[in-house]
Amino acid sequence: MGKTYAVINQKGGVGKSTTAEALAAGLSIKEYAVLTIDLDPQGNTSYTAGVKTEGVATVLEVLTGDAPAEDAIQHIEGGGDIIASNRALAGADVFIVGKGKEYKLKLALQAINGKYDFIVLDTPPALGILTANALAACDSAIIPAQADIFSLHGIEQLSTTIKTVKKFVNNKLRIEGILLTRYSPRSILSREVAEMAESLAKKLGTKLFKTRIREGIAVKEAQISRKSLYCYAPKAKVTEDYRCFVDEVLSKEG
Numbered sequence: 063m064g065k066t067y068a069v070i071n072q073k074g075g076v077g078k079s080t081t082a083e084a085l086a087a088g089l090s091i092k093e094y095a096v097l098t099i100d101l102d103p104q105g106n107t108s109y110t111a112g113v114k115t116e117g118v119a120t121v122l123e124v125l126t127g128d129a130p131a132e133d134a135i136q137h138i139e140g141g142g143d144i145i146a147s148n149r150a151l152a153g154a155d156v157f158i159v160g161k162g163k164e165y166k167l168k169l170a171l172q173a174i175n176g177k178y179d180f181i182v183l184d185t186p187p188a189l190g191i192l193t194a195n196a197l198a199a200c201d202s203a204i205i206p207a208q209a210d211i212f213s214l215h216g217i218e219q220l221s222t223t224i225k226t227v228k229k230f231v232n233n234k235l236r237i238e239g240i241l242l243t244r245y246s247p248r249s250i251l252s253r254e255v256a257e258m259a260e261s262l263a264k265k266l267g268t269k270l271f272k273t274r275i276r277e278g279i280a281v282k283e284a285q286i287s288r289k290s291l292y293c294y295a296p297k298a299k300v301t302e303d304y305r306c307f308v309d310e311v312l313s314k315e316g
């Protein structure tokens with residue numbers, strides 16, 4: 063049985079897509095079979111993966127039942143597979159309605175059960191139907207948080223959502239941990255935020271990942287070049303941090 067991680071935080075720009083991309087690519091380098099699913103209408107992860115988002119079956123068709131998941135899978139040149147997003151997903155709250163609307167992704171993924179060791183879900187900066195589908199379909203949620211105080215405030219709200227989902231939609235849902243991103247080790251403020259994040263994680267019954275992802279220009283450059291960090295900047299500090307993060311995630315797998 064594969065494991066599905068959802069990378070979530072309703073706050074925008076905290077490193078969800080970057081983390082989803084680095085986790086999937088890092089697992090793929092270790093020769094695991096990995097599928098990324100881009101549930102964000104912005105399609106940032108699809109862009110970095112260098113795949114098509116128009117004229118092909120995407121997660122949109124998968125969610126509406128117009129295409130089986132299998133038909134929407136595209137291969138990423140650097141390794142791994144992806145189901146791309148489409149801009150029209152922005153209307154998801156309007157067209158994914160009715161009974162069982164939170165379970166569309168989970169049901170669609172049952173058809174490819176066993177094909178992948180890991181599935182990584184990238185989600186939009188909102189707590190709408192797309193994130194609900196991600197939380198219903200995953201085993202575990204990873205919460206990236208930018209190392210600033212405002213970013214942490216949003217996590218308490220997210221925690222309420224997770225509790226509701228756990229109660230009504232997915233009682234097996236776990237929070238894998240909070241991951242501090244764009245961290246500046248030398249800033250006193252960053253260290254204070256790390257302490258706050260630690261106590262917040264405890265409150266949510268989860269942990270703060272030991273690994274902290276430092277700020278690094280290679281992230282943006284790799285994304286613009288449509289390459290993974292490991293391929294674009296194998297020696298960058300931020301790449302090293304994501305390698306450690308992947309190892310930390312795997313260490314919990316036993």
Ligand SMILES: Nc1ncnc2c1ncn2[C@@H]1O[C@H](COP(=O)(O)OP(=O)(O)OP(=O)(O)O)[C@@H](O)[C@H]1O
Nearest residue numbers: 074075076077078079080187244276277278281282
């Ligand atoms: N460690 C980092 N160092 C430098 N820049 C980073 C880092 N992580 C992310 N970024 C940059 O910050 C921006 C936001 O990151 P990202 O797209 O991963 O966030 P997000 O949470 O997915 O955003 P959204 O909510 O819009 O989907 C991007 O331009 C990305 O290149």
Ligand SMILES: [Mg+2]
Nearest residue numbers: 078079102106
């Ligand atoms: Mg994103």
